[in-house]
Amino acid sequence: MSDTLLDIEPGLAGLPPTVGDHLRGLRGALHLRILGTVRAAMREQGRSLTGGQGQGLALGVRTAVDTFVDAVAEPDRALAPTRAVFHTLGRTEYREGHRVDALRAVLTLGARDIWAFLVEQAAAPAATGGTPTGPDARSTGPDAGGAGTAAGPTGTDAGPAPTDLYVIAGALFGYADALAGAAAEGFLDEQRDTAQDWATLRRRLVTLLVQPDPPAEEVLRAAAETARWPLPATVAVVSVHGTDAEHLARVVGAGTVATVIGDAVRLVLPEPRTPGRLDQARQALAGRRAAVGPAVARHRARLSYRLSRRALSLHQQGALGPDPVVSCDDHLLTLLTDWEPGLAGHLADTVLAPLAGLRPTTRRTLAETLHGWLRRQGQVVAVAEDLHTHPQTVRYRMRQLRALFGPALDDPDARLVLALALRSRPTGGADHSDAG
Template sequence: MSDALIDIEPGLAGVAPAVGEHVRGLRDPLHERILGTVRAAMRAQGRSLTGGQGQGLTLGVQTAVDSFVDALADPGRDLTATRAVFHALGRTEYREGHRVDALRTVLTLGARDIWAFLVAHSPRTAPADLYVIAGALFGYADALAGAAAEGFLDEQRDAAQDWATTRRRLITLLVQPEPPGDAALHAAVDAARWVLPRTVAVLSVDGVDAEHLARTIGGGAIATVVDDAVRVVLPDPGAPGRLDRARRALAGRRAVLGPTVELGRARLSYRISRRALALRQEGRLPADAPVTTDEHLLTLLLAWEPGLADHLTDAWLAPLAGLRPATRRTLTETLHSWLRRQGQVVAVAEELHTHPQTVRYRMRQLRAAFGAALDDPDTRLTLQLALRHHLGADSPRQPPGRRNPPPR
C-alpha cells in the first residue's frame, strides 16, 4: 500500500482544501452508513459482526473511513497504521477459515457505498473534484484489500510452517530410539491434530514434498523430510482401501512401504523402510512403486549391515576359494540348488539342465570340501544364505578369500 493517499491519486493536489473539510464533516453519518452496508455483506457471507472477528472488522471499517476522510483533507498523511489494521484483519480471516477474497468483497461494496453517499451529500462539489475523489477512494479500497491479502498469505505461510514443525516433532517422537511416554505422545498428537491410531506403517519416498504427499495419500497420513527423503506415517494401514490409495499416490515414485506395526514400534517400520529405500536407490530391490518390505525381508536381512553378508560369504565359502573360477562357479550353483531342493538330485539336475550323475559327482566334490557340515541344519541354513548373497550379487564378486573354514 502507498504511504499516502496522494501517492494513490496525485490529482488530489489540485482539489481545494474546503472539499476535504466538507467530507470530514460527513464522518459520523458515513460510519453509520458503511457499517450497515458491511453488516449486510457479512450476512450474505453467512457471518455477523459479533464476536472477535466482527469487532475487529467494525474497528477496521471505522479506521478505514476515518483515515480516508482525514487523508482527503491532508493527502500527504501517512497511511501505514491503516495498512497494519487491514494486514491484521487478513491474518484473522485466514485463522477463522474464510476465503482470501471475502474481505475484498466487503471493501469493494463499502467503497461503492461511500462514493454514492459522497455524491448525494456534496451538491456544491465540482464534478472534476468528485472524479478525483472517486479515483482516490477506489484506489484506497484496492490498497486496503491488498494489505488484507498480504496478511492472509502471511498467516497462511506461518501456519504452514508451524504445522510442518508440529508434525515433524510428532514423527520424530514416534521413530526415536526409545518409545515416547504416554503424556508426551498425547501432547504431540493433540498439537498435530492427529487421531491416535492403533497401528502404523512408515513409507520412505524419494523427494522433499512431504506436505503435498501426505495430502495426496490422505487417510490421516502425516509426513516430514528426514535425511533428504520423505517419511510418511500411515495410520491404520489395514483400513479398507488405504494402502491402495497410497500406492496410487506413489505411482512413478521411488518408494518403499515398511511393515505394519503397533504404534509403539513405529521406529521398526521407519528403520526398515529407510534401509529398503537405500537398497532400492542402489538397484538391489525391484523398481516397482512402491516396494513392500515384507516381500523382501531376506534381502533386507542380508543387506542390513553393509559388508556383513560379504564377510559371511567369504567365511563360509572359503573351502572353495582355491578352485579355478569356472569350477568354483559350477560347484556354488550346484550346492545352492541342492540346498534349495533339499538334496533331491533329480530336481537339482532338472534345474541345472544337467545329468543326475553329474550332480552326484559334484556333490562328492562338495562333501570333500565341506565334510559333515553339509548334514548340519544350521550349517545348511547359513550356507544357503551365503550362496544366495554370492550368486545373487548384481556384479561379479572377488573369489572368497582363504579364511578359517566353517565348523565341520
C-alpha cells in the same frame, strides 16, 4: 492483573511480622517437600525433572516458593518476575507438546502441599518448647501489638495462628491461580505464534513416533492433540525418495503426516490395515521410488521406519526389483541378509572359503550345484533338472563338495548359512561390491 500478593489477599497487611519470619525459616523444608510432590506428579505424567523442561520447572518451583515466602513478609513485593518465569514455562510446555493443564495440575498440587505443610507445622508444638498453636495462643487485646499478633515470644516458634493461616491460604491459592494464568498465557502465546506452522508440529510428531526411545504416552498424546492428529492404534512408515513431505502427505491423504528425515520423506500412515488404504497410498506414490514399512502397533513405529529406510536404500541400489513402490514385507529376507552393508559379503567370504582355491569355472559349477542341492533339500534328480544336467553329474559334483565342506553339509545350521551365502554370492567367487 495482580501486581503484588497484597492485591490477591489484602488481609496480608494485617499479619504480624513474626508470621513472615516464620515462613522464611521454613524455606528450605518447603523446597524439599514441594519438589518431591512435583516430581511425583511429573512421573504420573510420564515426565522427569532431569530434562531441559524438567529442570526449568524445578527452577520455577523454587522461584515460586521463594517469591511466596518473601511476599508474605513483604506483601507489596512485585510478582511480575515470577509470573514471567511461568509465562516462559507455559511457552515451553506448548513447544514440547504438553498440555497447559499438566502445568496447572502441578501448581495446584504444589499449593495444596504448601498449605498442608503449614497446617502440620502450626499443629505441632513449638520446636523450642513453646505452646501449640491454637485459639489460646493468640491475643486480641489492645496490648497484642496489632491485629493478628501472636501472644508473647512463642508466636514465631509456634507458627501462625489459625486466623493467620486462613489469610495465608487465601493468598496462597490466589497466587497459584495467578501463576497458572501466566503459564496459560504463555502457552496460548506460543500456540498463536506457531498456529500456522503445521509442518513444524507434524515434523515433531513424526520425530517423536520414530525416535529410538518411545515417548511417554502423555507426551505423544499431547503432541498429537497439538498437531490435530487423531492418535491411531497402528501405523506404517513409508520412505519416499525426495523432500516434498507436505505435498506427499496431502496426496496420500487419510490423515497421513510427513517430514523429511535424513535424505528422504518419511510418511506416517495411520491405521494401514484399513481396507484399501495401502493400495491408495501406492497409487498416490506412482512414479516415485518408495518403500512401504510394515503395519505395526503405534509404539513400534520406529521398527517400521527403520525397515522402510533400509529398504529404500537397497531399492535405490537396485536390490529390490523393478517396481517403484516396494513393500518391506515382500523383501524381509533381503532386508535381513543385507541389513548391514558388507556383512553379506563377509559371510560369503567366510563360509564359501573352501571354494576359493578352485579354478573360476569349477568354482562356479560347484557353487551352482551346491545352491541347487540346498534349495531342493538334497533331491538329486530335481537338482539335475534345474541345472539341465544328468543326475550322475550332480552326484559326482556333490562328492567333490563333501570333500571340500565335510560335515557342514549334514548340519542344518551350516546348511542355512551356506544357503544365505550362496544367495548373496551365487557363483561362489570373490566379490567385494557390497563391502561399503
